[in-house]
Amino acid sequence: MIKNLLVLFSLFFAQIVIGQSASVLGTVTENGAPVPFANIILKGTAMGTASDENGFYKIDDLAPGKYVLLASVIGFEPYRQSFLIGKADDLTLNIELLPSAEALDETVVTGTLKAVNRMESPVPVEVYSPTFLKQNPTPSVFEALQNVNGVRPQINCNVCNTGDIHINGLEGPYTLVLIDGMPIVSGLGTVYGLSGIPNSLIDQIEIVKGPASTLYGSEAVGGLINIITKHAPEAPNFFAESFGTGWGEFNLDIGAKFSLGEKADVLTGVNYFKYDNPIDNNGDNFTDLTLQDRISVFQKWNFKRDASRIFSVAGRFFYEDRWGGEMQWTPAFRGGDEIYGESIYTRRWEVIGKYQLPFKEKMMLSVSYNDHHQNSVYGDVPYLADQRIGFGQLTWDKTIGKHDLLFGSALRYNYYDDDTPATANLRGNEADEVLIPSLFVQDEYKFSDKHSLLGGLRYDYDSRHGNIFTPRAAYRWRISDNDIFRVNFGTGFRVVNLFTEDHAALTGSREVVIAEELNPERSVNVNLNYLKKIYADDGTFVGIDASAFYTQFSNQILPDYDTNANQIIYDNLDGKSVSQGISANLDLVFPNGLKFLVGATFQDVRQTENGISQRQILTESFTGTWNVSYTFRNLDLTVDYTGNLYGPMRLPLLGELDPRSEFSPTWSIQNIQFTYKGIENFEFYTGIKNLLNWTPNRGNPFIIARANDPFDQNVQFDNQGNVVATDDNPFALTFDPSYVYGPNQGIRGFFGLRYTVF
Incomplete structure (x- = not known):
């Protein structure tokens, strides 16, 4: 009971x-x-x-x-x-809910010079958001691109650590870097143009792999990277981020926006980076990481106009003082032959403007100008250079029936002067100065909702090389709402600009030899792309983006390190150069907060001349990248595991006796980060970079040749100029820091915080 x-x-x-x-x-x-x-x-x-x-x-x-x-x-x-x-x-x-900057149907502008849905674009465009940059915080966009599949930041100098961007295995001069669609970053300033832009001001990064010369002209041969900054009204009211590493690096980003009356919004950003802690872990008496003191100031004005017409002006000033060399080097030794150091002073300013004409038709005037001055010494070799690039472009966007037309005219001004053989002739030093007018037209014809065809043609006139035509074509087949197949065919060209700060030609004792008058390079490219999205009933998302590519060059300008160990011989390739391969990205998102972005590229880049074919130097046969993220929602904690994997590369040796490996090993850089977002407006993050503590000196007796004799004071030569092996120099080497394929910086911890007010 x-x-x-x-x-x-x-x-x-x-x-x-x-x-x-x-x-x-x-x-x-x-x-x-x-x-x-x-x-x-x-x-x-x-x-x-x-x-x-x-x-x-x-x-x-x-x-x-x-x-x-x-x-x-x-x-x-x-x-x-x-x-x-x-x-x-x-x-x-x-x-x-509000659409995310990582929305799957991103709006892209780079492929066709007009804003279109990424799924609707006939040209494949990869998009990376600020969230991607936060998964592995870096002091520059240059370093952030290390986790983009098929894109590799290449360090070209063991001492000064400057470099360029490789896309699908092609050298840095074939990559055009844009800011807000304007080609202000090229040639001498590639690596500097990718430094000093606060990540808080970046709206998205768009990457096109393959020739884009039809729309963007010379240097867009291998592909292009477009850094799109935020529209001022959509930016945070205030943003600050700072982080430091166990090596003593310090980075600070500050951004803010404000209004001037009812007609203008202003976006301002400042980036400051400093590293002044010489470290020599590999014991060669040379700095493993270049010391840097850098500041960059960016400002963008958006003006409000009737009918929401566009009017914006942006500017940036950049200054950097960097040096690397023997550990006992100080500025007092700059330019001398007692203690070896490479010291670079860089001053650069840029301005960009866009103005939509006050007509019923969609007409846009875009202008940009940059001035880059560099004062460098490499040991006792000075390198003084000035580069100025002006660009103006008028486009008319017109739709007639099923035809989506774009007409354009551009004028580009190039000025380049230095104290190397690049600007020398029989009359002595003479600056390279040229005006290149251009006309282009593009038509995208939509047969139906599922099929469209894009055709384009560009005409450039270069007084040095005459008339240059670059056609392109693209076909898009929308198999379903979530399946897109694209075929792209394009041509590219690159006018002669021998020294885009080729450090191998400036450091060490190699003599620069220009074999003959160099002709413009040409390329032909075919790209097949398949994009698929899968939405599961439980909220799981799968995205697949796969491509096959083939690019063939003629008249390619290549540095020859092999014919003579004491020379770098520049000449047009008498044969062909081919870059071919396959690439794929897998994007996987689960409702529980687990996200994967995994990519892989397999490529074969080689030159064929006189019936002999060999792999391009400093080019990997395969690469892999990954970004794995998981959020513990009840803890407001996100864990990011990022990394890359590179296959063997052929490396520049100094002769048959050189004991260093001819090919690099397969190597990987991996990072982990923990981010806490439990306090309103704040983010705290910490982690470890280079978890495996990998550096390129593993398995090699040394990296820098003759680091103990950087001015070759004890090197003996025969009557033909060849190095003679001696007891002091048993491998018959000269000082040379060009044997470089990865960073010398080992494992390190980092800690940072972000503060944002919307």
Whole structure:
């Protein structure tokens, strides 16, 4: 009897408790449209659900108290809302989501010079958001690109650590870097143009692999990288980020926006980076990492006009003092032959402007100008250079029926002067100065919703090389809403600009030899691309982006390190050069917060001359990249594991006796980061870079040849100028720091914080 009474009492008490519970319910929408399969949880509990096909959700059995609701779905910004539940009071909480900067249907402009949905673009464009940059914080965009599949920042100098960007195995001069669509970064300033842009001001990075000369002219032969800065009204009101590493590096980014009256919004950013802690872990008495003191100031003005027409002006000033060399070097030894050092002073300024003409037609005037001055010494060899690039372009975007037309005219001014053989002739030093006018037209014809064909033609006139035509064609087949197949054919050209700060030609004792008058390079490219998106009912997303590419060059200008160990011979290739391969990215996102972005590229880049074929120097046969991220929502903690893997590269040796490896090993740089976002407006992050502590001196007797005799004072030569092996120099070497394929910086910890006010 007592047992039965206890059961009845328990049931009665349970009914009272249940009667006091409540629910939270509502709809998940974007601009009023339902968002299905959104993942919704209550922070710190095991309670959660997903919205149905109509965007409706409901979480039952909530005891009275305070809760934090978290909602997430692919393509939208995370949603967070606190609420109170009373006794037996249901709460209606509707959720309005905002599209994310990582939305799957990104708007891209780089492939066709007009804003289009990425799925609709006939030209494959890869898009990387600020979130991607945050997964592995770096002091420059140059270093951040190390985790982009098929793109590799190549360090060209063991001592000064400057470099360029390789796309699909092609050398840096074939990559054009744009800021807001303007080609202000090229030639001498590639690595510097990618430094000093605060990550907080970057809206997205767009990458096109393959020739884009039809729209962008010379230097867009291998591909291009377009860094798009934020539109001032959409930027945070204030942003600050600072981080430091165990090696003593310090980086500071500050950004802010403000309005001037009702007609102008101004976006300002400052980047400062300093590293002044000489380290020599490999024991060669040379700095493993170049010391740097750098500041960059960026400002962008957006003016409000009738009919939302565009008018923006941006400018940037950049200054850097960097040096590397023997550990005892000081500025007092600059330019002398007692203690070896490479010291580079760089001053650069840029301006960009866009103005939409006040006509009914869509006509845009774009201008840019940059001035780059460099004062460098490499040991006792001076390198003084000035480069100025001016660019103006007028485009007319016109739609007629099924034809989406683009007409354009451009004028480019190039000025380059230095104290090397690049600007020397029979009359002595003479600056390279040229005006290149251009005309181009593009037509995208849509046969139907599923099929479109793009054709384009560009005409350039270069007084040194005459008329230059570069056609292109692209076909897009929309197999379904989530399946796109593209075929692209394009041509490219690059006018002669021998020294884009080729450090191998400036350091060491190699003599620079220009074999003959150099002709413009030409290229032909074919690219097949397949893009697929898969949405599972549980909210899982799978994205596949795969490409096959083939590029053939003629008249390619190559540095020959092999014919004579004491020379670098520049000549047009009398044969062909081919870059071919396959590349794929896999994007995988689970509702529980686990994300994968994995990429791999297999490539064969080689030159054939006189029937002999060999792999291009400093070019990997395969590469892999990964970004793995998981968020512990109840802890407000995100873990990011990033890395890359590079296959063997052929390396520049100094002769048959050189004991260093002819090919690099397969090597990898891996990083881990922990980010805490539990305090409003703040993010704290910490982690470890180069987890494997990999450096290129592994397995090699040395990296820098003759580091103990950088001025070759004890090197003996025969009558033909060849190095003679001696007891002091048994391998018959000269000082040479060009044997470089990866960073010398080993494992290190880092810590940083971000503060953002919207």
